[in-house]
Amino acid sequence: MKLRKLGSMALAAFMAASLVACSSGGTGSSAAGDSSANSKSAAGDGKGGKKVCFVARASADTFAAWLTEEMKKEALNYPELTLTCVSGEGDDNKENSLLEDCITKEYDLVIVQSNNNAAQAPYVKKLLDAGIPVITTNPTTHQSDLDGSDNQDVMEGTGTVDADPIEQAKVSAQRAVKEVPQNANVVILNGPSGNFHADKRREAWTEYFLSKRPDVKVLYEDYANWNSDEALTLMEAWVQAGTHIDAIISMNDNMAAGAIEAIRDNKEYIGDDGKAKFLAYGVDGTAQGCLLIKEGLLTSTALQSAADLAKKNMEYASKVVKGELKVTEVNDHVEAPQINAENVNEYLKIYVENGEISESDIK
Template sequence: MKKTLVTLVSMLLVTGMLAGCGNSDTANSANGGEKSNSGDKVYKIAYIARAQSDSFAAWLANAVKEEAKKYPDIKLEVFDGQANDDKENSMIENAITNKFDLVIVQPNNGEAQRPYVEKVIKAGKFAITTNARISGIEGASSVDADPYEQAGVNARAAVDQIPQNAKVVVLNGPSGNFHADKRRESWQKEFFDKRPDVQIVGEQIANWNKDEAMKYMEDWVQANDRIDAVISMNDNMAAGAIEAVKDNSKFDGMLAYGVDGTLEAFQLIKEGKMTSTCLQNAFELAEKLLDTSNKLLTGAEKQVDTDIGNPLITKDNVEEYIALLEKAEALK
């Protein structure tokens, strides 16, 4: 009797194990999606952030995580590229190896990430590049803003704001980055070409980084008796330059321009220490990223390229946008 009972239990255990293996084998759909406990298809998305230490990149990553909660058929994982091309490229390769259905890449350096995003497409997976897009990858989608216009709304205002024969400094993002290059091009065409009287007394690549910008500004302050304006390709670097002169009365009234619309920038505009910024709304980017992901994964679209708006934020309207950024801070 005991022997019969043991045999029966053993058979039941084996049957259960085989059933479990069968469920595992059928968990993946034909196009890579897993299945939830209810049997619904669940898609795996890897979001690879440029650098969580970057205030805007952190806002965007957090907004993407929040937006993904609205999609029960999507499982999102966020990875931090730490502003390092090798790390980011390795993460893209790992996403392929780990069979993510879709990979969203916020490039550190678009050209450095290009061949790795191409690998995602070649592996039969979906890829979206964002902030900044990598153009010209067949089969890849993009969700972004227009960096030329982001800088342009500032530059066109600055034509009348920056005084005659002004001395200015310029803080650039990483060379080869689509947003960095296009914003600098816009400032050239929309401002410097129209204001040949303006002298650039310092220009450096500060890699979107506040601390790097602060160090460059400290050097420029030592070398120049006055600096009339800081022209920065993002808010983080503009804030660093402003910090460097906060206790120096010689630079009271200095103008400063940025892009992104971070809470810090809004506070500086409210206090009269920064002139304007262009809002790059991470919530809007996140909405479009998840909507695009859903359309691609469900077969509604094969490729999507879309942009968000470029509102100019000044002391006249900054109060309207502070609540938006307070919401962003609450996500951290």
């Protein structure tokens, strides 16, 4: 089955990423979650170059893994920098420990992808107190994450490169208003509680879809924490309860893929002609998500380009460590264009050209 093939592709990608992370080639990096390694970088000779660390939230998160690989590629364009990549593996304590380790290793700048904004904010503050500039990315850390206030400004002393999670969800929510059938039963898959992107995408679905379609029933809703396996397990249980699900609303493509896997062989959801008897919406515009759209199993998603995020992060990191820009002047966002059946081929072409997928993967 195509989606099972995609699962294997994702696993292979994660394994490859882990192998790259443990090697000394390319950018300097450490094994996921192992902050003790710090190898030399082809993007810096390790002899006086400025040291930058990217702390990702989890290598098993398809978007975080994609962003990590793009950061490594982009770092090759900055010979004055040595980039190290580590992963908190979706564990707040582990990620916080990695942030503390950045102080010990005296990095010149740290780029943080929080797993839980409020949990990481105090440790971002520790970095700032140690005199280390911090850029938060995917998601932004806000002042409210640190002090519990209502202040939604970027956390004092930091910079950010991000995407707007409201816009990311809005593009699909608005079309869902028109295409989800009357009196539909929908299920909702959420990212981690406390994660800025997860929370805001969910808020957007309430504002732009649920509030406009009071006839729709939210049959089930739960946290799958960006994880396809967790989403698959939830969807299996929901389907077994017996009520037909008309639409899957997912806060990212990876969870949508897991939910779709759970019903791929179910004739109640896939017709004899192979066409889906359900709608499904995601966010991120990953290669996996685009392939699912091409196959007719994912209705739409919004691109969150890891390549664009990486380019901006490394460009600003270089300027900050060279003293050309204050970190607090870094406040930039990437766009969130909708991807659907009408335009998916142009995005698949990009993924083929950059080597993430091959022509044979496209059905």
